Amino acid sequence: MSRILVTGVGAAAGIAAAKYLLKNKHYVYGVNCLEYSAGFNMVDDYSVVPYAIDKSYITELINICKKNNIEYLIPTVDEELPKISENRDKFEQIGVRVLISSPSTIESCLDKYKFYESLYDASVKVAKAWKFDSDIELENIKYPLIAKPRTGRGGRGIYIINSNYDLKYIEGIEKKYILQEYIEGIEYSVDTLSDLKGNCLVAVPRSRLEIKGGVCWKGKIEKNVLIVDEAKKAVEKLGIVGPACLQLILGKDNSINIFEVNPRIGGTVSLSINAGVDIPELSLRILNKEHINEDELKYKELFISRYFEETFFYVN
Numbered sequence: 001m002s003r004i005l006v007t008g009v010g011a012a013a014g015i016a017a018a019k020y021l022l023k024n025k026h027y028v029y030g031v032n033c034l035e036y037s038a039g040f041n042m043v044d045d046y047s048v049v050p051y052a053i054d055k056s057y058i059t060e061l062i063n064i065c066k067k068n069n070i071e072y073l074i075p076t077v078d079e080e081l082p083k084i085s086e087n088r089d090k091f092e093q094i095g096v097r098v099l100i101s102s103p104s105t106i107e108s109c110l111d112k113y114k115f116y117e118s119l120y121d122a123s124v125k126v127a128k129a130w131k132f133d134s135d136i137e138l139e140n141i142k143y144p145l146i147a148k149p150r151t152g153r154g155g156r157g158i159y160i161i162n163s164n165y166d167l168k169y170i171e172g173i174e175k176k177y178i179l180q181e182y183i184e185g186i187e188y189s190v191d192t193l194s195d196l197k198g199n200c201l202v203a204v205p206r207s208r209l210e211i212k213g214g215v216c217w218k219g220k221i222e223k224n225v226l227i228v229d230e231a232k233k234a235v236e237k238l239g240i241v242g243p244a245c246l247q248l249i250l251g252k253d254n255s256i257n258i259f260e261v262n263p264r265i266g267g268t269v270s271l272s273i274n275a276g277v278d279i280p281e282l283s284l285r286i287l288n289k290e291h292i293n294e295d296e297l298k299y300k301e302l303f304i305s306r307y308f309e310e311t312f313f314y315v316n
Contacts, residue, residue: 001025001026001027002026002027002071002072002284003026003027003029003068003069003070003071003072004021004026004027004028004029004070004071004072004073004074004284005028005029005030005031005061005064005065005068005070005072005073005074005096006018006021006028006029006030006031006039006043006074006076007030007031007032007049007061007073007074007075007076007077007080008031008032008075008076008077008080009030009031009032009037009038009039009040009042009043009046010032010033010034010037010038010039010040011032011076011077011267012215012267012268013076013077013264013265013266013267013269014030014032014039014076014077015038015039015042016265016267016268016269016270016273017074017076017265017269017280018030018039018042018043019042019270020270020273020278020280020281021074021280021281022042022043022044024278024281027044028043028044029043029044029045029046029047029064029068029070030042030043030045030046031046031047031048031049031061031064032046032048032049033048033049033050033051033052034048035048036313038311040311040313041311041312041313042311045068047060047064049061049064051079052077052079052080052083053079057080057083058083058084058087058090061073061084061091062090062091062094065091065094065096066094070096071095071096071097072096072097072098072284072287073091073096073097073098074098074099074265074280074283075098075100075264076264076265077264078110078153078262078264081100081101081106081110081263081264082103082106082107082110084098084100085100085101085102085103085106086103088100097287098287099196099241099242099243099283099286099287100241100242100263101238101239101240101241101242101263102239102241104239105238105239105240105241105263106263108238108239109238109240109244109261109262109263110151110263111150111151112129112148112149112150112151112178112180112259112260113129113131113150113178115238115260115261116128116129116178116180118237118238119234119237119238119258122233122237124230124233124234124237124258125230125255125256125257125258126234126257126258126259127180127181127183127248127249127257127258127259128180128181129178129179129180129181129259130178130179130180131178132147132167132170132176132177132178132179141179142181143161143162143163143182144160144161144162144182145160145161145179145180145181145182146158146159146160146161146179146180146181146182147159147160147161147166147167147170147177147178147179148177148178148180149176149177149178150176150177150178151176153214153262156214160182161179180259181257183249183251183255183257184249184251184252185249185250185251185252185255185257186207186208186249186250187207187208187211187247187248187249187250188205188206188207188208188224188227188247188248188249188250189205189206189208189216189219189245189246189247189266189268190203190204190205190206190227190228190231190245190246190247190248191203191204191206191243191244191245191266191268191269191271191272191277191279192204192231192232192235192240192243192244192245192246193242193243193244193277193279193282193283193286194235194236194240194241194242194243194244195241195286196241196286196289197241198235198236198239198240198241199236200231200232200235200236200240201282201292201297202277202297202299203227203228203231203232203235203246204221204271204272204275204277204299205221205222205223205224205227205228205231206219206220206221206222206268206271206272206304207219207220207222207250215267215268215306216267216268216304216306217305217306218303218304218305218306219268219271219303219304220301220302220303220304221271221272221275221299221300221301221302221303222301223299223301224250226254226256227248227250227256230248230256230258231246231248231258234246234258234261235261238261238263240261240263242263242264242283242286243264243265243266243269243279243280243283244261244262244263244264244266245261245262245264245265245266245267245269246258246260246261246262247259247260247261265279265280265283268304270304271302271304272299274302274304275299275300275301275302276296276298276299276300277296277297277298277299278296282296
């Protein structure tokens with residue numbers, strides 16, 4: 001049994017990681033920035049912590065690790081990734097190991113235009129994108145387009161742009177936006193896991209058949225070799241270490257169009273785990289430099305259908 005700190009246990013990725021680590025008989029300490037977070041009733045112990053952007057965030061995590069003899073840290077929140085990566089040595093000094101990419105790789109993943117540039121320059125099949133503030137030539141634009149913040153998650157602040165008039169609306173928003181080509185097809189997420197040298201060990205693609213609020217409610221794991229190969233190529237070109245969740249559109253012409261990646265465990269990782277690839281557990285194995293057998297990277301085709309489940313907190 002290992003002692004593990006999982007962040008973000010108020011959202012899908014953190015809850016899934018905690019749930020399956022607990023099933024594997026580990027001690028799990030959960031943290032989140034909000035009281036009454038759903039995962040608090042699941043884990044062995046928990047704390048409410050500051051938001052990841054708070055100056056005291058890393059100090060708070062380190063204090064929790066020291067107090068609870070934590071051995072591993074599994075981050076699941078985008079905003080905390082740069083800070084944890086930059087301060088990895090501070091965790092290692094107190095005996096806490098974390099499987100995370102370098103600060104430069106994380107920046108290339110979380111900034112959607114840098115992400116596009118990194119993959120386009122490496123000849124990876126990526127959806128075309130433009131910086132809204134500079135290199136866009138309106139006369140060459142074909143509508144519709146997708147406008148989205150350069151940084152952000154969960155589908156927040158995304159618009160479908162159908163005309164020059166719509167673009168004028170985006171100009172009035174202070175946050176930096178990019179434009180991406182709009183591609184009709186099926187959306188996929190791909191759970192990946194890479195070793196300490198950035199070699200992608202496995203890629204598990206799933207079609208997102210029903211999406212609400214940026215979360216997959218119905219989906220299916222599919223053994224699509226073309227998607228697997230391109231996903232592995234993408235995460236290796238980015239230099240990702242550990243788990244990641246990549247998103248793409250499989251076009252009607254069977255083209256692959258990668259448009260985003262989160263360099264952390266994905267919110268629907270439970271589907272990959274139940275299909276046979278236990279990404280949270282394998283992450284610990286990678287940190288321990290243990291051999292991973294090919295059989296542990298094989299997966300079955302599987303369908304998921306989600307539903308709400310309540311958890312209660314009694315208030316005195």
